Amino acid sequence: MLESHMDPQLLHRAATAYYLDDLRQAEVAERLGVSRPTVSKLLTEARRIGMVRFEVLDVGGPDVSDLERRLRGLLGIDEVRIAPGDQTQREYRGIGDLLGEVLRGLELTRGDVLLISSGKTTHAVSRMPGMPELRGVIIAPTVGGQQESDPAFQTNETVRNLATRTGAVPRFIFAPALPSPSLWRSLQADPSFVEITDLWTRAEVLVTGIGSPYGRRESLTSVVPREDAGLRGAVGDLCLHFFDAEGKEVLYPGSDRLVRPSVELLRSIPTSIALAAGGEKAPSIRAGAKAGLFTTLITDVPTAQEVLSLVDD
Template sequence: MLDSHMDPQLLHRAASAYYLDNLRQAEVASRLGVSRPTVSKLLTEARRIGMVRFEVLDVTGPDITELEVQLRDLLGVQRVRIAPGDQREREFRGIGDLLGEELRRLDLRRGDVLLMSSGKTTHAVSRMSGMPDLHGVVIAPTVGGQQESDPAFQTNETVRNLVDRTGATPRFIFAPALPSPSLWRSLQADPSFVEITDLWARAQVLVSGIGAPYAHREALTSVVPRDDPSLHDAVGDICLHFYDADGNTLLYPGADRLVRPSVELLRAIPHAIALAADTAKAPSIVAGAKARLFTTLLTDVETAEAVLEEFGQQP
């Protein structure tokens, strides 16, 4: 978390006005109703705690714009955005910046619905500054997860983080990802759960991670069985929908009771933004595009080049 003795909301307003809106410090002071020296202290503190970060790009690296176009055409998706370098080393800061830009571009309005999945990357970016104002927009989770010990798989927490950064309206799932048969039947008639499924059906945006190949997964939600033969061919997953190299979804024990949107609902979402920064996920990205589970990919240079190699092409 971003720990500071200063008001975090004031820090965020000052940093956003100065670095994103390009206001001079005197103009920031006037907007916030504080003195010019106070603005300087706020900006220094925002940098100190990591609310504001800077990157120095390597000019000898690949042409990112050209790489984005190349990858978009190969994957057959609407958009590809690429952050510089290896984003795992940068705690996904560049992925978070790209997500903020994409959400700002979509210009979501009051009453629109944004769905958020669980996962290490989505959990990381949900805590970052620089997200747009989404007042009136509803943010809801795609999967249950109350029983998970790993915060990355507690989707309600990820939703709450993003709501804190955007001012959106949260909705939560008060159920495990894999309920018992009796609880599953009860959920179908529960008003709060029905509200969530209704939100899934009318969502405009999905923000999800892409899981790595099943055989090499270091982190895995507790409801997915380890070493199950039905998942041996899984090269990735999105919202707990595992798929093989051809994009075919795979069933496994308990899959019929998982709290998650169906594949058909996911494919119907107009803007499905997938986040992935890991070279091991190159086959997961290619197969996820074949499965038509995302329309926009946010990744980094290292991963993008690994995806090109999956297609037998050189960066």
Template structure:
């Protein structure tokens, strides 16, 4: 949803006349019957809210279309979208734009369920302008996290951000990511929690991040044990499902009580969109595809090249 106090129809008419019809601002003012300064304000506002977007491509960047095809073939997934340049330096702007395009393509309807996970990338894109209108679409979290101090792991807030941007219908989990055994038993009979698990089971779309290898993680939710031997071989995670290089999911202390959809539920979601950027996530991406935890990958060119290079190096 394009959030502005200005008339959206007037914004659209001004932006279309200036950027699509190539009229000068004075001509736009005559067409709309407003002043020249008003046109300038309308165009500035249209850019601010994402109604008008610009992309500056790297001059010597790789052929993104070719990269997408090669990476899709390597990973064996349905779709790959690649943003040019290092998206970490651009605050994931290009990844957010591509996510918006993918969500538009899916044409979600009222009552459909979209799940979103916690993480640095999902938090960043949830606050970006330019997302499609998802009015009536239910947006729900995949993990608990009320006790987390780091906003990256506050999944309810990420849900609220995306709902505010799209006009979606937010739902929340009022539970920590790792409840005590007694609270875990109580949650199984709690109507609000059962309502969330029902949404997990009928979700149409999942938007998640891909965690970096466990040993190199700079940011980690407080419920995952640090330096635990059972996670020594973890090369990545999706929705707190950690996996090794062969895509085998790993069990660790407390994982049986984590508030999250099961791996089987995640694999049953028709469209699972994973977002990842950073050369250090090359193995995380490859192993996550082996684990069948996502059907679509949105990444950037340097990360895609790293995944392909690592594979070629292994093959000798």
């Protein structure tokens, strides 16, 4: 959904004349009956909202199709999509574009449920243009996070962003990621919380990030203990479920009352789309696949090569 304060039809006519018909800005101005400075503003706005996109291809890059095939076979999952270049340096733009393509191909309809997790990558792509229209689709968070100061871990805001971009219906969790024992007991009978847990069981799609190894994490939700010895062997996490190199779940104090779907429930979701970029996440991706926590991976070329190099090593 392209949002702008300017007339979308005028934006489209200006962009088409300039980028497709190869007219100069003065000629576009004459065609549209506006000033040349107005044309410049129209073209800038068309790029800003994603009506016009540019892609700079890497020179002599690897065969992305071959990388996708090899990585799909290694991980034993249904689909792998790989964006060009290093997406950590591109604000995850390519990963957002591929997510839009995958979601569009799923053809979700009114009443279907899409879950989304917290994290830097999911928060970034939730604000990007180019997502498909999802009118009537329900978007819900997978974890609590009302108390978080880092926007990437405020999952309700990620839900709101994606719903705004797609026209979907947002639903929110009004609870911290790790409630106190008394609040946890109260939540079990709270109608708004029960509505969310019911949506978890109905979900058709999950969009989630993959956390990097515990010892290398620069950002982490405040509810996870930084110095817990049991977590030192965790190579990654998905929806606050930490796992070791073999995909076995790693528990820690308070994990029994975290606001999140169970591992079994996550595995039952028909399409689970994991987003991950950064070489440090290579072991996290492999372990998450061993745990059976995602069916589709969207990553970038350097990360895909690093995952494959783990096998070569």
